[in-house]
Amino acid sequence: MRVIGLTGGIGSGKxxxxxxxxxxxxxxxxxxxxxxxxIQTHPDAITAIKDAFGSSSYLSDGTLNxxxxxxxxxxxxxxxxxxxxxxxxxxxxxxxxxxxxWRQTKTQKYVLKExxxxxxxxxxxxxxxxxxxxxxxxxxxxxxxxxxxCTVAQVEQRMNNQWDDAKKIPLADYILDNSxxxxxxxxxxxxxxxxxxx
Numbered sequence: 001m002r003v004i005g006l007t008g009g010i011g012s013g014k015x016x017x018x019x020x021x022x023x024x025x026x027x028x029x030x031x032x033x034x035x036x037x038x039i040q041t042h043p044d045a046i047t048a049i050k051d052a053f054g055s056s057s058y059l060s061d062g063t064l065n066x067x068x069x070x071x072x073x074x075x076x077x078x079x080x081x082x083x084x085x086x087x088x089x090x091x092x093x094x095x096x097x098x099x100x101x102w103r104q105t106k107t108q109k110y111v112l113k114e115x116x117x118x119x120x121x122x123x124x125x126x127x128x129x130x131x132x133x134x135x136x137x138x139x140x141x142x143x144x145x146x147x148x149x150c151t152v153a154q155v156e157q158r159m160n161n162q163w164d165d166a167k168k169i170p171l172a173d174y175i176l177d178n179s180x181x182x183x184x185x186x187x188x189x190x191x192x193x194x195x196x197x198x
Contacts, residue, residue: 001099001102001103001106001108001109001110001111002109002110002111002128002195003110003111003127003128004110004111004112004113004127004129004130004131004195005113005115005123005124005127005130005131006018006021006028006112006113006115006131006133007114007115007116007117007118007119007124007131007132007133007168008133008135008178009116009134009135009140009159009164009165009168010116010140010144010155010158010162011135011139011140011142011143011144011147011155012134012135012140012178013133013135013143014114014116014178015114016178017131017133017176017178017184017188018030018112018114020184020185020188020189021112021192024188024189024192026108026110026111026112026192027102027108027111027112028112029095029098029099029111029112029114030114031091031095031114031116032114032115032116034091034094034095035087035088035091036064038087038090038094039064039087040062040063040064042090044090045086045087045090046058048086049083049086052079052082052083052086053068053069053072053079053083056068057069069083074157074158075157077161080161084121088123092126095113099111109195109196110196112131113127116162117162118130119163119167119168119171120162120163124171129173129174129195130171130172130174131173131174131175131176131191132169132171132172132174132175133176133178134165134169134175134176134177135177135178135179136179137159139179139180140159141155141156144158174191176188176191
């Protein structure tokens with residue numbers, strides 16, 4: 001069973017692409033969703049985050065104080081790096097356990113790991129191949145504004161914490177352009193057939 005990484009900058013539509021793969025029967029591990037779960041539930045993550053960012057990191061009901069953390073990390077790359085250093089090893093361990101369960105079923109040619117910062121963290125080196133979802137900056141900004149009801153400046157601030165596509169493209173094995181591409185489902189289906197054929 002091969003492990004394929006699926007990544008793309010904020011607003012590129014990588015989650016939409018992942019959903020197409022899922023309809024084709026491909027198991028998808030969403031690293032960003034799992035990271036949010038682990039931050040809320042894993043004792044090591046909770047302790048380390050409180051130590052790094054203070055007791056205000058969690059609300060009285062035990063949930064992560066997202067606004068507080070966002071206000072700290074999205075404006076400060078060093079603090080974002082600290083947060084990633086806490087979370088990513090836990091996500092990697094969780095992902096490896098998830099993969100092992102699929103390996104034991106012997107039913108899949110490949111699985112997908114969907115992650116926003118696959119290249120930035122270096123975790124792409126631990127998988128068999130990568131798919132990069134690209135889209136124009138203008139479209140990406142529009143998508144995020146409509147999805148998260150935020151400002152252009154806020155979206156650009158988040159974009160600045162990710163690599164530009166120009167830096168990712170040379171590292172990617174496959175590229176899917178999702179800039180209002182009406183044939184994107186067909187392209188995903190063709191790529192799926194190619195990956196199954198390995």
